[in-house]
Amino acid sequence: MNFLAVIGRVAFRFLQAAGRLGIFALTAVSHSFSPPFYFRSLVRQMMTIGYYSLPVVGLTALFTGAALALNIYEGGSRFNAEAALPSIVVIGIVRELGPVLCGLIVAGRVSASMAAELGTMRVTEQIDAMATLSTDPYKYLIAPRIVATTLMMPFLLVVVADIIGVMGGFLIATGKLNFNPGNYMTLTMDFLEAIDVYASLTKAAVFGFFISLMGCYHGYHSRGGAQGVGVSTTNAVVSACMLILLSNYIVTELFFAT
């Protein structure tokens, strides 16, 4: 009997949290499309999330592309398939590693920062103060963060991650593995299809939405002082990473399942 009660309690709490998150997401999205719009705040968030994430995203993509090329060359040589290196690198980076690694890196950087900033604003009554100044915190704080992340992920960060990742493979292949640069680029372009790019950008937009949603949700509902903000920050990063990996599978299934 007690065991059933525990299962029921856990299920009830899960549904309660899912419902609360769903309502938060719907409210945030609806506020993103209705005036007033705070463009200054949106541009500031685009700079913070997009531009300032470029170095870490670029370095991650560069080393991942380079390591991928080495692995594929070494693995492929076991059955004389070294020539497939450019095609596997481009498909691996664009379809999978570019968006997923970029998403995880940005989740660590941006989701944590959003949760910490909004959480601190919550526990120091800054969000309450905003409401008393006739300003809707959803419009001023949440909407610009969600719109900026959902736009910056596909249109800046993942595009850059994909290009630099492929370039990482190219540099290792031509500099160390004696591939001909012209042939490498031709093979890369021949194997890359439009659907690979669409899938990559779709994943990026979905990941961007989840990263900002988790950061904002956990930060906005912080309570209990510094410890509460710490818990919110951890929860934001963990839940954003889990949602990235889950939605990555779902989007891949939607695009490529036969």
Added chain:
Amino acid sequence: MNDTSKMNLPKISLRGLHKQFGPKVVLDSIDLDVMPGESMVIIGGSGSGKSVTLKCILGLLHPEHGSIKVDGEETVGLTGKNRKRLQRKFGMLFQGAALFDSLPVWENVAFGLLAEGKVTRREGKEIAIENLGRVGLNPDVARLSPAELSGGMQKRVGLARAIANKPEIIFFDEPTTGLDPIMADVINELIVECVKDVGATTLTITHDMSSVRKIADKVAMIYKGNIIWSGPRGDIDRSGNDYVEQFIHGKAEGPIQMEILKA
């Protein structure tokens, strides 16, 4: 409604206000009237429900039962544009000032005006500097970040922000907490001056009796979620209420028993 009947109508009227968090009842049944232009101060110990009362009026918390009327209009359940219209009547000085630490001082002061698009950034800065002057801060402070200010200066910036929109009602949440006695007196005097300038009705919550004596027209004492006494400031020393007596003299012995565990 003519001016006379408006003057007779309470600016804020609470009836049967009840709020609980889970099983814990914080406000049992609060009845309170604040008349136009009046400075009402609510006193009471920590955890007695002062802040919750304020947050219910501001719409930051939703009461389970009861009525909150502002200028005769029921405000419980107001949302969207109606809530926003009501919020424009309010100014608030928070206990910790609650300044936005990502913005410079002047943007904090002009935040409400800028966010509503009522003024350009240039005009907003001029208004902010003017209001900083009213609380005794010089224009150089305008460009500083809130983190660069002392506690007393932060309170003064918070006060400048509260009056910048020329609100009809200003709320003060523990305005002197955490300040030294001299700075506390400076803040009390600024509150009296600024409120007189703006012509606002005020509702203050505090447990600082020097604030009460300086800024109150009327005083109400809250205990265990109920108003147990209210009257003019001058009557507080002869209230005849044991709870009020104990509170204003800060005695450990009396009907108010603090929840402390003794070894």
